[in-house]
Amino acid sequence: MSDFPIVLVKNLPYSSSTDSLYELFGKFGNVHQIRISDGSSEDAPKGTCIVIFTNLVSAQKAVQGANGINFQGRYLVVSMYAVDISKLDRQQYAIRADRLEKLKQEHGIQ
8 A cells, every 4th residue: 555645636627737736735735746637547537636645644634625625617526545455455366376376387386
């Protein structure tokens, strides 16, 4: 899991720039990174972004302070990003299974 807390922002105007988002979310604390979705993923449709803060307190302030505000004519929906642990567990299992198969082949174990 990431050491940096992630905030999910929805209902952004399509014309939003990273500079304007840094200006908005920088008021709540140190922003490590902002990623605006281009809409190519169904998990992150156009009009969404993630804001990665350097600490949890800043992220929580951003959620409380920015949720529901009018930003460039749109009302933002801001929440803490929750990682789907079930997907991580499946990915971890697949990685470990691959490693195990490679080790078995290296050592001639069946």
